[in-house]
Amino acid sequence: MRPLRYSINVTLDGCVHHEAGLPPDEESMRYWTAEMERADALLFGRVTYEMMESVWRRPATGMWPDWMDEWQVPFAETIDRAKKYVVSSTLSGVDWNAELVHGDVGQAVQRLKQESGEGLWVGGVTLPLALADLGLIDEYEFLVQPILAGHGPTLLAGLRERIQLELMDRHELRSGAIALRYRHTQAGAL
Numbered sequence: 001m002r003p004l005r006y007s008i009n010v011t012l013d014g015c016v017h018h019e020a021g022l023p024p025d026e027e028s029m030r031y032w033t034a035e036m037e038r039a040d041a042l043l044f045g046r047v048t049y050e051m052m053e054s055v056w057r058r059p060a061t062g063m064w065p066d067w068m069d070e071w072q073v074p075f076a077e078t079i080d081r082a083k084k085y086v087v088s089s090t091l092s093g094v095d096w097n098a099e100l101v102h103g104d105v106g107q108a109v110q111r112l113k114q115e116s117g118e119g120l121w122v123g124g125v126t127l128p129l130a131l132a133d134l135g136l137i138d139e140y141e142f143l144v145q146p147i148l149a150g151h152g153p154t155l156l157a158g159l160r161e162r163i164q165l166e167l168m169d170r171h172e173l174r175s176g177a178i179a180l181r182y183r184h185t186q187a188g189a190l
Contacts, residue, residue, distance in 0.1 A: 002117040003138035004043070004109065006128045007035055008155070010142045015149035016125055018051070022145050026071040027173050033075045035141065036082060039121035043101075043109070046088035048124035053096050056080055085112065085120075087127055106134045125153050133160050139183055140165060146176035 009021045022028075036042070044052065056079045059065065064073055084098035087105050094100055101108045109131060112120055122128050122137070131137050142155070165182035172178050 001113055002040060002115060003119045004113055004122060004131065004136055005035075005039070005119055005139040005141055006122050006132070006137045007032075007141040008123055008125075008128070008143070009145055010155050011145050011147045011149040013148045013150065014154040015152040016155050017149070017152035020145075020149035020152050021143075021147055022175055022177065024072070025175055027175065028143065028177060029072055029075045031143070031171075031173065031179060033078050036075070036078045036121060039082070039119050040115075040117035041083040041085055041112070041120055042079070043085045043087070043112070043120055043122040043127070044098075045124050045127035046086065046091055047126065049084065049086045049088070049094065049098065052079060052123075057096050105130060106136065109134075109136050129156050129158060132156055132163060135184075135186070137184060139168070139181060141179065141181045143173075144178045144180060 008016050009018070010016050011020050015021075024032075056076050058076070058080045064076060068076060081097065084094075084096065085101050086094045086098050087101045087108075088094075091100060105127075109120075113136070119139075122131060128137065164185045166185050167180065168183050169181040170178065
């Protein structure tokens with residue numbers, strides 16, 4: 001059984017809006033590239049899928065856009081080639097090496113977890129909340145940014161029950177951000 005990992009940037013006051021943290025730098029991009037490389041597949045809701053595709057999909061020309069720095073290319077290449085599953089009731093189709101997840105999301109994700117491999121990676125806001133409520137997330141990884149946003153969507157807002165976590169790893173970045181990885185204590189043997 002492969003674990004489901006939820007990874008996201010978060011400010012000190014819990015904001016998870018993609019524009020609330022520090023702009024990515026070389027070190028954080030290397031960090032996220034390595035994390036995505038550990039996953040067999042990425043799991044997105046519609047909003048996150050469309051946002052990521054609009055930025056990180058390789059253009060039809062085959063050339064990365066001029067705005068992209070050389071140190072961003074490894075991340076772009078990793079996410080571009082990754083297998084993706086998209087949970088959506090409104091999309092009729094997806095591409096970008098992706099397939100739609102149909103039916104009951106809990107059962108579909110449980111089936112994906114049953115497959116062999118290194119793990120599944122989920123990002124975003126809405127889908128991870130639903131998966132956390134279902135007890136399907138095995139690991140939580142937060143890149144805590146040294147910023148107070150003061151507004152915006154917050155981490156797992158609306159969670160129905162408290163989830164007990166155990167610290168697995170801690171890594172400080174030069175920017176002052178801290179990567180924290182936790183295991184769901186009821187996840188048992190992964």
